[in-house]
Amino acid sequence: MTLPIYQVDAFSDELFGGNPAAIVPLEKWLPDDLMQKIAAENNLAETAFFVPTQKGFHLRWFTPSVEIPLCGHATLASAFLLYNKLGYNGDSVTFESMSGDLIVRRKDDGFVMDFPAHKVHPVTTTAGLEKIIDAKVNAVLTCEQSIFSLVLTDREEDVIKAKPDFNTLMKIAPGNFILTAPSEKYDFVSRVFVPEHGIPEDPVTGSAHCVSAPYWAEKLGKTELSARQVSERGGDVLCSLRGDRVDLFGKAVLYLEGRINIS
Secondary structure, eight states, X not given: OEEEEEEEEESOSSTTOSEEEEEEEOSSOOOHHHHHHHHHXXXXXXXEEEEEOSSSEEEXXXXXXXXXXXXXXXXXXXXXXXXXXXXXXXXXXXXXXXXEEEEEEEETTEEEEEEEOOOOEEEOOOTTHHHHHTSOOOEEEEOTXXXXXXXXXXXXXXXXXXXXXXXXXXXXXXXXXXXXXXXSSSXXXXXXXXXXXXXXXXXXXXXXXXXXXXXHHHHHTOSEEEEEEOSSSOEEEEEXXXXXXXEEEEOEEEEEEEEEEOO
16 A cells, blocks of 8 residues: 655745655545654654545644644645645635644745744743753743743844753753744744654744744734744744734745555
8 A cells, every 4th residue: 555745845935945844645544553653754853644624634743753733834834735736726725633723825925824822921940951952041931732832042143052952951841942032134033942752953843933923922012023943954934913823924845755655
């Protein structure tokens, strides 16, 4: 038995940028353990699987080690694939997911994703965190609706140069976190670390902006923000706050298409 598989670079308009995601379109669900094995074999930050529904599609995301409740770049990649390779031509596409209905629509040469906006609140800074992530820490904020904590620092340079000690970090909180700072060129920059889910650093993380964008919108007093994830690959995310929702705009490009053997 074989299945189609695609790889898309999301939050980028050129190959080898942004965040690569694998997508496996299905007619019906495979066993969960098999989808997890496929994701582990792909060894990308996320592999997305979707099946058709009356509303649109049911979408699920797997890291190499675990299924997760929300993923931005693999949602963007899935929408790109539907519109550009699989013949979908609706005004928007609805993805049913563990995080509720996610609506994606085409805009210009990219896609806008309607995602939940998550509020954060401060927690006591974990002792020794500055040494562990090799960056000055002003505050740590947490969010019950997200896997991410928000770690604030003063300078974009501190975000770029940070070198977390993941072995030590896994023993304390926050295990998965967004390191973020204001920027002169953008409204804010960030890097995202997800060691608890088998991803030391994620190149560009849509779901992290469900946490960081609402914080910076309140901090800067604006609802339209430009963000840059300053990982080695890097990518741009435009964020627009609408109450308890955030629109995330990004582009994508197809890298690979083929078939996988599963039996």
